[in-house]
Amino acid sequence: MPTDVQIKCRNLWKVFGADPKGFLHRHNGAPTAEALADEGYIGAVQDVSFDVHQGEILIIMGLSGSGKSTLIRCITRLNDPTSGEMEYEGRDLLKLSERDLIDMRRHKMGMVFQNFGLLPHRDVLENVAFPLEVQGIARPERIERAKAMIELVGLSGRESYFPRELSGGQQQRVGIARSLAIEPDIWFLDEPFSALDPLIRAEMQDEFIRLQSLLHKTIVFITHDFEEATKLADRIGIMKDGRMVQLATPEELVLNPADDYVAEFAKNAPRERIVSVGAIMQPVAGNASGTVPMSAKIGSVAEQVLTSEHPVAVMDEGNNTIVGSIDRQTIATSIFGTRAA
């Protein structure tokens, strides 16, 4: 697996306060929560380690103030971490010179901001072309590429509009187009849809999925919204008070939450769309009738199982063998069980 690790973070700390480095040093790099509170420091990111794999969508979640933005901003070096290690495709991110960092941002990283961060004095076209402009790409080429991006996000015809003349959803489309204009390898999105109202948000999520199906980027995505997360994520990392409490697939989070905090997040998740049959099946039963595929989400087989008198056999599509069974009771508890409890 190591070859496809795109970003590697080890023991990352970001402490805000008067003298963060000295503070960490005094506490041997691992201050307790009490020490932080006593000395008036904020541990925005605390001892976080994880990898981001090539082509995956990693979603980071957590309550407000849990350090999600700070974590992303450390990786993009908008904030410098107080301690820890970060690598990008094997290069030490913390040792980059100013020039290399700018180069990295110009060619490898794209970022979308919660409040769009559009330049108010530039129209849509100029906003999207901006990253190309600062690289020094000639005008005709950058206009052409910007136009392609604008088309990609469905804003053709609005090239000469100014940000204040666009709706929130449209503004964020511009933000997305701008971040994609340089064809980044890795794409950071910090709550890109949370400033939008629910209908637009759903539309933008679909748009995002459509884009990803075309582009296959590596994505680190922050959201508050577990449903949004489960819709998009390959893996979800849950943060609490600066720490990464659990980083796993949505299914694992729902079935085996690491603690109550994670369980609380997962509580309202649409389990029928997250949990697959294979994850909750029981041993092969003698009286099974009918089959369902092992990888199917339970929502899609619920009707079949619930209307069947007998347990239903579970089939591994890989080699067409029966590997277990599933009955009404199991389906019912896994969809409603924990919620009732």
Add this chain to the structure above:
Amino acid sequence: MTEATAPTATETNRGFSLAAIPLWAQFAAIIIFGVLLSLVWDGATRWPEAWTVPMAAWITEFIEWLKSEATIFGVEFKEITRGIGAALKAPVKWAEYLLYRGFKGIGLGPLPWVAVAAGVTIFAHWVGGRRLALLCVLTMIYLATFNLWKDSMKTMTIVIVAVPMAALLGVVLGIWVTRSQTASRIISPMFDLMQATPHMAYLAPVAALFAFGPVTALIATVIFAMPPMARCTILGLQTVSSDVLEAGQMSGCTKRQLLWKVALPSSKRTLMLGLNQVVMQTLAMVVIASIAGATGLGHKLLYSLQQLRLGVAIEQGIAISLIAIVLDRLTQAYAYKETDHFAATKTWTQRHKHMLLFLGILVVSYIAAEYWRWVKIPPSKFVWGTGDAKTVLFDAKLLARHADQAIRDFNVVAFDYINPIRDWVTIWILLPVRDFFLWLPWPVFVGVIGLAAWRLGGLSVLLLCLALMFSFIVTGFWVETMKTTYLVLIAAALCVMIGVPLGIWAARSERVANIIMPICDTLQTFPSFIYLIPAIMLFRIGDFANIFAILPYATVPAIRYTYLGLKRIPPVTIEAAIANGATRMQRLFKVELPVALPEIMLGLNQTIMMALAMTAITALIGSTDLGQEVVRSISTQNFGRGILAGFFIAALGIIADRLIGSWAAERKRQLGVA
């Protein structure tokens, strides 16, 4: 054991004993002490001659030394000032050639007035549409018909040179302050001081170093007009949203790109506001700088006022006001101009039609000016026909003479009513108050202000106020400073008595606000100089006239802050009062005014600042206070006195600002509206 603790308790009590004395008693004690002291010691009334620090003389000598002997890094100081003077003279000269002298060397005249008028109008149409264009046309016609064109151009000469310089300097300083801690620490307090310093006070030090003439006026103007630009730049750069900046960073901007392509352009509105203020300050200063060598409308107006040629003064005053309004509206319209979306779809000619039209008119008018003189400079007289059949269609001078006569007639009638009022107020109110301030022993003044400063702002404010007060006491400026204080306090009191009720009225009625607020805006647009005209016209010279001149200028903040203070009260607060059964009056006096009081006091603070600036200007028509010292120092070359007097006017402003500011901040904190 009990004996051991008991003394501690009393000791603590003794420690707080000062706070235990009621505040009025503390003030009373200081006043009584000061008065008694003055009875036994003359030095408490007038600072003893022997102890007076001859600061003014030192400064004058220092300037003499600078100008004659000083060298900096081997270069003679006077060479440096001469070099700066010469460097600045060049752009002024070019502007003069362009606007009214003409390029003698190549035989090209100045811009024909028709072309200037058309250019301004076309620009107005481009940025602000038809109404603004109309305003410009009327203004241009006014300037032309009243024979004020050339003087207007002389005034504009310095304006068009000073504005870009002040704007550029302001932006650069502003950027520097936001980038460097050191710069911020040096420059920010300087701006505070500069803001409290009236226009007038800039003239003395500049005139001290540079010879009397347009360059001195230019330098003083640039220095005076620059701080608002710097402030707006700082504000603009500091308020760019962090998302925008970070988006810029993530787009791969270098530091420089981030500043020039992201931060500065996205604060365009704020920068434009700064530019507007630079233009207005420039104009205000240029007309006053006539005492330091600026020619033009200000110079002529000063002359008319001193000659009591009021009709002419009014014409000139109107010209200055119109120019101010035009400049204000033009820069504002430019700031808010929307960018054209469909520019790309238009042809080059369509996009540049305003420019092309102007160039066309320019060329045609230059050619026409060869044949008809009235194209070049506005005619002072239009005559129709020849010989006996000649009829005078229009005569600017005659018009002015009629206006002059009308004013004189009016005054003759009005004086019968006005003079008794003026004299009564002067004898029964102004003189007693003035005598009181002149009698006041300085320990009383210092003690009362000091105690207030200490109670309101703590030790640092106390020390600052003490230092400022002693600076004018020990240098022998006590009498002049008290005269200024008296004028300003009376004027400020009147401003509050007029302004606060107007503000309340405007806050209560939308309709009234729609009338009063635009008037306030306009009053603030005018250069303060022109407020001397009605004062002289109605009351001639003297303290009464001076106070009258201060009123329209300094009442505006009292009105505006009262209005805003009342408008900003949260509706629930008022609704709660209504629900509790308060009548309208009870609501006003028991709820609204107390809550809005900090804001109103900040208005008073501004009023005092503006009154201070205006008292200095009234020196132009005669006064005996600090302002007069400044004005006189320029003609007598006794620059030390002028510089100090200017500084003391600023010192009074800073004392008032710290006292009121500390009070308002504390009060706002208590009210939870900070």
